[in-house]
Amino acid sequence: MTQYETLIPINVITGFLGSGKTTVLARLLRAPDMGETAVLINEFGEVGLDHQLIEHAEESTLLLENGCLCCAIRDDLKTSLRNLFSRCARGEIPQFRRVVIETSGLADPVPIAYTIMAEPVLQYHFRLGNVVTVVDAVNGMGSLARYSEAEKQAAIADRIVLSKTDMCEPGNEAALRSKLAEINHTAPIIDAARDGVDAAALLAHDIYEPEGKRAAIDAWLGEHDGGHEHARAAHTSDVSSFCLWFDGPLDWTAFGVWMTMLLNRHGDKVLRIKGMLNVEGVADPVLINGVQHVVHPPTHMTGWPDDDRRSRIVFITRGIGRERIEASLAAFNALANPAAATIDRDALTPGAPSLSV
Amino acid sequence: MCSLCGVLGGRGHWTESASTPEAFASRLDATTRRRERQQRTQIANHILKHYGLALRDWSGSSYLLSTKTGRTVIVDNLSEVWIAAEQLTQGECDPLDEGLLAELSAN
Numbered sequence: 001m002t003q004y005e006t007l008i009p010i011n012v013i014t015g016f017l018g019s020g021k022t023t024v025l026a027r028l029l030r031a032p033d034m035g036e037t038a039v040l041i042n043e044f045g046e047v048g049l050d051h052q053l054i055e056h057a058e059e060s061t062l063l064l065e066n067g068c069l070c071c072a073i074r075d076d077l078k079t080s081l082r083n084l085f086s087r088c089a090r091g092e093i094p095q096f097r098r099v100v101i102e103t104s105g106l107a108d109p110v111p112i113a114y115t116i117m118a119e120p121v122l123q124y125h126f127r128l129g130n131v132v133t134v135v136d137a138v139n140g141m142g143s144l145a146r147y148s149e150a151e152k153q154a155a156i157a158d159r160i161v162l163s164k165t166d167m168c169e170p171g172n173e174a175a176l177r178s179k180l181a182e183i184n185h186t187a188p189i190i191d192a193a194r195d196g197v198d199a200a201a202l203l204a205h206d207i208y209e210p211e212g213k214r215a216a217i218d219a220w221l222g223e224h225d226g227g228h229e230h231a232r233a234a235h236t237s238d239v240s241s242f243c244l245w246f247d248g249p250l251d252w253t254a255f256g257v258w259m260t261m262l263l264n265r266h267g268d269k270v271l272r273i274k275g276m277l278n279v280e281g282v283a284d285p286v287l288i289n290g291v292q293h294v295v296h297p298p299t300h301m302t303g304w305p306d307d308d309r310r311s312r313i314v315f316i317t318r319g320i321g322r323e324r325i326e327a328s329l330a331a332f333n334a335l336a337n338p339a340a341a342t343i344d345r346d347a348l349t350p351g352a353p354s355l356s357v
Numbered sequence: 358m359c360s361l362c363g364v365l366g367g368r369g370h371w372t373e374s375a376s377t378p379e380a381f382a383s384r385l386d387a388t389t390r391r392r393e394r395q396q397r398t399q400i401a402n403h404i405l406k407h408y409g410l411a412l413r414d415w416s417g418s419s420y421l422l423s424t425k426t427g428r429t430v431i432v433d434n435l436s437e438v439w440i441a442a443e444q445l446t447q448g449e450c451d452p453l454d455e456g457l458l459a460e461l462s463a464n
Contacts, residue, residue, distance in 0.1 A: 003379065252381075253396045256372030256435055257404065261452040264439035281384040295371045298380040324453045331461045332452065335403050336396070 004208060004297050007127040010081075010099040010116050011203045015134030016143045016150040017105030020163035024134050024197055025102050031199035038084055038096040040077075077101075077115050078122060085125055098203065099126065106149050109156060113294045128296065130206050133157035133187070137168035141176050144183070154180055155239055155271040155316050156291050157187040158216075159202050166193045183239050186220045186274055186314055207287050207299055217287070217301065220274045220314055239271070242322040244329070246311040249280040251336035258332035259288075259295070262325075267293040269320050275313030276301070280337075288313070370434035372397070391417055401438060403464070407457050408446050412438060 015021045028034055087093045103109055109131055116128045133153045136143070140162075143150040154160060160180055165173055177189055190202065205212025255277070263270060273290040285304055289296040315325060369376020375390045394414050401412050405422075413421045415431065422441050423429040430441045442450045451457070 004377075005379075252374065253372075253393060254400050257397065257400050258452055260372060260435040261404065261439050261450060264436065264443070265449060265451045266453070279381075279384075281388065282381060283383045286380050297371050297377045299377070300380045320453070328452045328458060331458045332400075332404075335400050335461065 004127055009129030010126050011129040012101050012109050012112055012131045014103040014109045014153045019134045019136040021102055021134045024161055024192060027197045028199050034199050036097040038099045040080055040101045078119050081122055110292045113291050117294050130158035130203055131156055132159045132202050134161045134163055137162050137165040137173050137176055154183050157184055160187045160189045162191045165191050184316055185241050188219050238319045241316045243312055243314045244326050249278045250311050250333055252279045254332050254336040258329055263293050269318045272316040277311045278309050372435050407460055408442060408450055410442055
């Protein structure tokens with residue numbers, strides 16, 4: 001079986017209309033370590049302009065013909081990626097070690113993730129890498145408030161890049177950062193103007209690359225490290241971001257039954273799940289990572305990062321509260337471990353972050 | 358490909374430890390694939406009972422999901438179980454349903 005870590009990572013660069021995705025991509029492609037990167041572009045209207053901007057990557061660029069990478073044209077992405085791989089295998093284009101897909105401004109990135117993870121051929125050659133969402137500091141607040149597409153793009157991001165901060169009032173930038181942290185507190189926010197765009201940090205460092213695994217976990221869970229008092233439920237519109245902690249080991253079988261059932265019924269509302277689990281019978285923490293219906297194969301860290309052995313799972317949901325998910329998972333876990341069946345009702349009251357299972 | 362039904366196989370489902378040895382290598386010695394499938398089936402049946410359904414392991418390769426009247430479908434993994442369960446019952450199988458959780462707690 002092909003090791004998941006050895007598959008070619010595909011990064012998705014998304015962001016609302018006019019957010020500056022192509023500018024960020026053009027800057028990324030100038031980095032020396034991006035030399036062996038193939039790029040797929042998908043943009044409404046400004047195809048020629050975008051193509052010109054990344055002209056130096058033309059040899060490895062495949063331009064999608066359709067306007068939007070949504071479910072309806074998933075076949076197009078499949079064909080493009082298969083074609084890219086075939087041409088590389090035949091020696092018609094240079095070898096590449098990474099693929100970057102730039103989506104259209106109105107795209108839902110999840111079908112792209114699904115195509116990569118579930119397509120019978122692609123899943124043996126490619127894996128999903130970090131999803132990078134570009135947010136315009138000038139207009140981003142308005143886009144997030146008005147367009148669910150923009151909010152979802154931010155919610156499922158692994159990295160958020162702020163663009164045009166040099167054109168934005170400082171107070172507005174602070175408000176936007178606060179809003180983004182509420183929607184998705186697991187994604188580091190990078191200021192493209194001030195911090196620059198580090199290709200490795202944005203694209204390469206994820207939980208399937210040894211050098212990036214620890215940093216990725218810190219980003220997922222950093223805000224919640226240190227104890228119960230940091231766990232919170234942040235609400236913005238109907239998107240909730242919260243972290244559940246479990247004192248006892250979780251049964252992997254029961255967890256699988258629960259999560260598949262949850263994603264089947266509520267996958268459209270569970271925007272992200274990221275977690276570090278203490279699984280019964282497994283010495284090292286198991287990492288889980290899901291985007292709506294798409295779940296990455298679990299991986300593990302080598303050893304626990306500290307003495308805290310609690311499982312912790314971050315959820316970003318739309319319209320589903322923390323208490324319901326917490327009670328449901330505890331009930332399912334108790335099926336495998338009746339001795340731990342007691343649900344701590346005190347833990348279900350607002351502000352109480354931990355549930356003993 | 359399955360020689361019986363001709364279905365193309367994909368990468369193992371994420372819930373199956375055997376498909377992700379990198380994550381579960383440390384317990385593969387103690388937990389056989391069959392034993393884990395047995396436990397998975399058992400736990401799923403606790404839930405499916407609420408909907409009048411039952412799940413059986415089929416030769417360690419697939420699962421059989423049946424109604425009380427005997428109508429049966431073949432599914433490959435847990436994700437497909439819930440899709441098929443909703444089709445068979447013409448209803449929703451919701452893990453957040455308070456009625457289901459109350460029944461689980463009572464049992």
